[in-house]
Amino acid sequence: MACILNIETATPLCSVALALNGEVIAQRDTLEEKSHAAQLTVFIEEILRERRIRLTDIDAIAVGKGPGSFTGLRIGVSVAKGLCYGAEIPLIAVGTLNILFNEALLHVNSGLHSNPTGENILFCPMIDARRMEVFSCLYDRQGHEIEPVAARIVDQTTYKEALKRNRVAFFGSGMEKCREMLSHAHALFLPDVHPKASALAHIAEEKFVQQSFENIAYFEPFYLKDFIATTSKKGIPI
Secondary structure: OOEEEEEEOOOOOEEEEEEEOOEEEEEEEEOOOOOHHHHHHHHHHHHHHHOOOOHHHOOEEEEEOOOOOHHHHHHHHHHHHHHHHHHOOOEEEEOHHHHHHHHHHHHHHHOOOOOOOOOOEEEEEEEEOOOOEEEEEEEEOOOOEEEEEEEEEOOOOOOHHHHHHOEEEEEOOOHHHHOOOOOOOOEEEEOOOOOOHHHHHHHHHHHHHOOOOEOOOOOOOOOOOOOOOOEOOOOOEO
């Protein structure tokens, strides 16, 4: 039985969950804009205090590795690595699109969204990148990756072939801006699906059992593409 602290900060959601044997026993989530730096360590402290657990009682820390926001990923991974190093516990990393898929599956299975049936349903998690670009991939209902993670510029032809043969559920922070481009009789749009740390918990438990850990010293987030700086109206790089 493992006690794992789960962290996900790759999108506008700042999310922390504490899980025992894969079951979430405490969690904190916020969509407050640009709150990751201020809220992440506060959430961790609150959860540990709430459950009367010390950091040294934790067996591992799991973090969403991206792709996603450069700033969010840096904050989440830096905090996770720092805590692992200080407490001498292992680090687990899971792709954020995989976490997003698992959250969508929870929504569908629990009836929070219309429950698509049949073997031909595919799931397309989308994380907002720039302009009409998203980080996305395709999963079948069993979680097998049908199309690899990539940065894609979405137009009317994107996922055209997949939509011909299957119903495809789109969700995540990149979905809404692509909705018109992906209009199709087989397209499903699932609102309010975010990569919560609670959806990371059971994946992290499986990785813990498999002893699938990262090298704390050398682990880096999965940025997927190079950082591109922009300039504010005052001429300051951001």
